Amino acid sequence: MSVNNLDFDDIHSFHSEIVLSKFVDRVMENCKSSQIHSFRLHFPTKWVKRTSVSYWIDKAVRLNVCDIDIRVLIFELPLSLFTCKTLTKLRIGRGNPTSLVWECPSLVNLPCLKTLDIAVRENPFLRKNPFVNAFELIRGCLVLESLSLGVGIHEEEKGYIFNIPTLKRPKLTLQRVCALVTKKVVLNVPNLEYLFVGGMFQQF
Template sequence: MPKKFAVRTSILSKSWRHRWTLVTNLDFDDIHKVHGFDVLSKFVDRVLEFCQTPHVKLFRLKFSDRYYWYRMSSVSSWIDKAVRLNVQELDIHVILAQLPASLFTCKTLTKLSIDCESHNGRVWRCLCSVNLPCLKTFDIAVFDKPHENAFKLIRGCPVLKVYF
């Protein structure tokens, strides 16, 4: 059930009031652009603040609409909170992103997909050591020092499945 419907169920009954906080898929890809960044930011912050599940199966940020210009620190903070919620699958599609160091040492991450647009061609750099012991698949564009960053990522993923 999409999160917006899960939240709506809280008005049906007092016993259902906080059920939405147990949702394991946090999928933020259906926010309409008329709401603006401030409304969106508050919504994502509140969902992550009240999320009570010990493990998040999927955390998706998909805001590719050019009308959205996110603060990179907000996206970084949301990813960091997802890591703290023991995220298994992380799917990021935003215009700009600054990846937190905690992402590169997430013990529960099994699937990682990052698709970021940038005007200067520098999407992200792997500045810290990588230790992703459960990561099996990833889909990332490496623009800045591709050989150095890609190999650093691959070395830190011992169970990575390689497909040709």
């Protein structure tokens, strides 16, 4: 009940989605720790309910989580995540190309988040394109130092501007599924220490 690191994984294929969800429900309901240092949810093969995933993340936020790592086939992020005061590291969707895209609310305030690792992809059910979601999230990270951003898009984009004074280590990867390329990416990062850029960009 007082454990402060929670790591859930569907690596054991003999567990059904229902059994797995019930187990995570029970753990989260009975967790009484004053702070969760790390909350990892990796279900790349199990179709758990969106509402369940949202509840588990919200519960972790209410337990003052510091590190969240989410890799789930289909999910919704609770609003509480985007205003978490204790979160220092956030990883969403990395390493799972079948993940459906999450959507960012208009209000984002993550005052302690220093490390952000996200992957965004186009989805016909979303109101915003993937980069709009990504930038709204990034703008709410006031002390961001490390950013790893992977984007999968179909249509041509005009270009993107990263204006992040605190950023030290950006890693940008653009994966396209057609021949078109992104025209321009501008980096305004005066505290830059390391830079990685990969994918399909057009050089001028």
